[in-house]
Each structure stands twice: as structure tokens, then as C-alpha cells.
Amino acid sequence: EVQLVQSGAEVKKPGESLKISCRTSGYIFSSFWIGWVRQMPGKGLEWMGIIYPGDSDTKYSPSFQGQVTMSVDRSTGTTYLHWSSLKASDSAMYYCARLTYSDSDVNFFDSWGQGTLVTVSS
């Protein structure tokens, strides 16, 4: 069974750094892209970017390029999302999700983590 388990809720102050995680199991980690999706309170889904664990190739949404960094640890099957300096506007729920990817562009998220709630407040 494919599983994505995310780290727990975080409460941080503006300017602090943060790394949240998404631990996967039940499939070959290096063979599937993993994406990150933001959902601000009461709002819709926003794609942040994807990372390919096989070679750490990344694709970022222009809205999030330079704002966050994605990384992987192939030894543990874990993907990370990192902020170097948080802002209050980063307060949101963050989901990781596995991307089913094909050459015919039938690309969608077939499994999701449970979400990590990040609260940034002074």
C-alpha cells in the first residue's frame, strides 16, 4: 500500500526557518515525482513544485521559486520542504502528494499525505 506520512503541525515566528517532511512507503521511492501543494485557510489548492527523488531534479511554480526549497533523502524515502525565513503569509496547510507521470502528459497526484499545518505568528 502506498503511504505518504507527513510531519506534525508547526508553530513558528516570522523570520525562523522550518523544514517539514513527507515519508513514503509501499513503492519505489526513486521512480515517482513528489509534489507539494499549499492550501491557505478557506482557499483552494496551489501547486508549489515537484521533485524527482531519482536525481533530485526539481520544477518549481514561479509563485514559489526562491521562497521554498525541496529536497529528498533517498536512504529513508523522505521528501522535505524548507523555508529559510518564514513570513506570516506562509501560514497554511501543506500537502505532499505522489505524481503519476507519463510521457503522454497524463500527470496527476494519485496519493496524498495527510497534510502539515504551519502557523507563523509573532
Next chain:
Amino acid sequence: SYGLTQPPSVSVAPGKTASITCGGNHIGSQSVHWYQQKPGQAPVVVIYNERDRPSGIPERFSGSTSGNTATLTISRVEAGDEADYYCQVWDSSPDHVIFGGGTKLTVL
């Protein structure tokens, strides 16, 4: 930039049919996927590749595309179908994911 347009809300009585639309200029040449998100839960894919259903998704859920509009149709709507629904496509120029704004389905 290219975007997908969904109605903010759709209401339907139990047992009736709900149709949720997703409009986009290039959607006729793209593979459309649909997600259901119930309150406090992560999204779940209910339709992928325009009309395919993952295992475990009831046959009441179906998808189609005509022209620049994709449609998620839910037949014999149940109270448990009340949720937010999002459409999604992949755009390869450059590679990126696009979500629609979401539609809140209310079962009356």
C-alpha cells in the same frame, strides 16, 4: 497565465445529478483530473485522464470534455458527496501543474 475556471458553488438535491464544470482555453487537448476534498481531509483523486476512475471510486462519478470545458458528473448524489472538487491539468510549456479554483458541492 493559463488558468482553469470553476464555479464557486453547486447545489443539488439528494438523488439528483450534479455537474461541475472546469473551463480552460487548452483543456480540449489536455488530460483533466478531478479531486474531491472533504472538510479536514486531504484531496483524493476521483477521476483521472478525463474519464477514468481509480479503484474504490463509485461508478456514480464520471468525467467528460467538450470543447474548452471539462465536466465532472455525479449521479444519484448522496449526502456524503458534499465536498470541494478541484480540476487539474498538466501544462508542459514549461512543465507545471494547474489547479482550478475549486467548487463547493452542497447537498440540499
